[in-house]
Amino acid sequence: MTVENLRGNPEDPVYKQLAQRLDTIPNGFPATESGVELRMLAKLFTPEYAAMALQLKLVPESLEKIARRTGNDPQELEATLSGMVERGLIREKRGKEGTAYGLMPFVVGIYELQLEHIDEEFARLFEDYYKEAFHKLLAMKPSVQRVIPVEQNVPSDIEVMPYELASRLLGEAQSWGVMDCICRKQKELIGEGCDHPLDVCMIFSKRPGAFDEGEIIRALTKEEALGVLRRAEEAGLVHTVGNTQQGVFYVCNCCTCSCAILRGVAEFGIMGAVAPSEFQVSVDEDMCTGCELCLDRCQFGALSVVDGLCQIDERRCFGCGLCIMACADEALSLVPRPADQVTPPPQSMPDWMVERAEVREMDLGQLEDVIGKLIRKKVG
Numbered sequence: 001m002t003v004e005n006l007r008g009n010p011e012d013p014v015y016k017q018l019a020q021r022l023d024t025i026p027n028g029f030p031a032t033e034s035g036v037e038l039r040m041l042a043k044l045f046t047p048e049y050a051a052m053a054l055q056l057k058l059v060p061e062s063l064e065k066i067a068r069r070t071g072n073d074p075q076e077l078e079a080t081l082s083g084m085v086e087r088g089l090i091r092e093k094r095g096k097e098g099t100a101y102g103l104m105p106f107v108v109g110i111y112e113l114q115l116e117h118i119d120e121e122f123a124r125l126f127e128d129y130y131k132e133a134f135h136k137l138l139a140m141k142p143s144v145q146r147v148i149p150v151e152q153n154v155p156s157d158i159e160v161m162p163y164e165l166a167s168r169l170l171g172e173a174q175s176w177g178v179m180d181c182i183c184r185k186q187k188e189l190i191g192e193g194c195d196h197p198l199d200v201c202m203i204f205s206k207r208p209g210a211f212d213e214g215e216i217i218r219a220l221t222k223e224e225a226l227g228v229l230r231r232a233e234e235a236g237l238v239h240t241v242g243n244t245q246q247g248v249f250y251v252c253n254c255c256t257c258s259c260a261i262l263r264g265v266a267e268f269g270i271m272g273a274v275a276p277s278e279f280q281v282s283v284d285e286d287m288c289t290g291c292e293l294c295l296d297r298c299q300f301g302a303l304s305v306v307d308g309l310c311q312i313d314e315r316r317c318f319g320c321g322l323c324i325m326a327c328a329d330e331a332l333s334l335v336p337r338p339a340d341q342v343t344p345p346p347q348s349m350p351d352w353m354v355e356r357a358e359v360r361e362m363d364l365g366q367l368e369d370v371i372g373k374l375i376r377k378k379v380g
Contacts, residue, residue, distance in 0.1 A: 015042050018053055026354075030137065134260070148163075245346070
């Protein structure tokens, strides 16, 4: 099935209502003058699905609770919600108390789950939307994602926060999986693909066997997951994760040629599009031979060679550590970023959402119907 099978009429008011609802999530889903976001939603959601999404909250609720609150028949409701989950339109959370369903942001959320359904038309719609409106969200704090360094390049004598270590993030999980990169797939479909590997987007869960039955996500062992990280590093890809200290559940391996987040830096000069790691690269001038092998490893254009020595543009260095792998002279190293340049990520997703809502000057009290207890915890 492709997105073509679910095409609705973008003139239907339900799509404008849904777009406005998605924009009430702090992640943001801004409107455009062209209405391209409505055409995207009309390809993803049937009118029935769009109307159902309008009745959901960001905090997942049980089928029974949704049925009581909305007055829907439980049997019909379950069929609708299951279809929406299959289409990657809403969140499904499984736990000891059963299955719960909730609204998702467009990014990170709905868009990333369209791997199985994306076609050229939708890819072009997203590209138009990205250039007209979405890239503007990348300038808002806190950033959606942050860089974590190549772990083997972090000096062993430096204390590193747990949220900066990929091995720590993976080590706390019970299930691991890998999927194709939606960003590279999207660019490929519009004829602007790159040569970086596709199957390197990682996801993990504290629930054992979480990806055993997945079609889009291929289940991995922990050792295989670490192998994907190494493969991504060798390909020159930047590790990025959700910009919180707790609850991180994915590692994207990104490039500035395709990644919707890193393109904000490369194409629009938005330095805050992604949060840097707590490290930056340093050059030992006595060791540097000016070979220039490191230059192509930097996704952000932070390196140059002047008068035979490597120079670092600290403003453009995000502390990924990829360049170090190319330096045979061992002239490059990661060092802690100055304390006044370090902003620890928000503790949790509720913290992130509140900070983002405040930056967007959203009224937290009016978010109650969408965000529910996430906001109550912060303002209660």
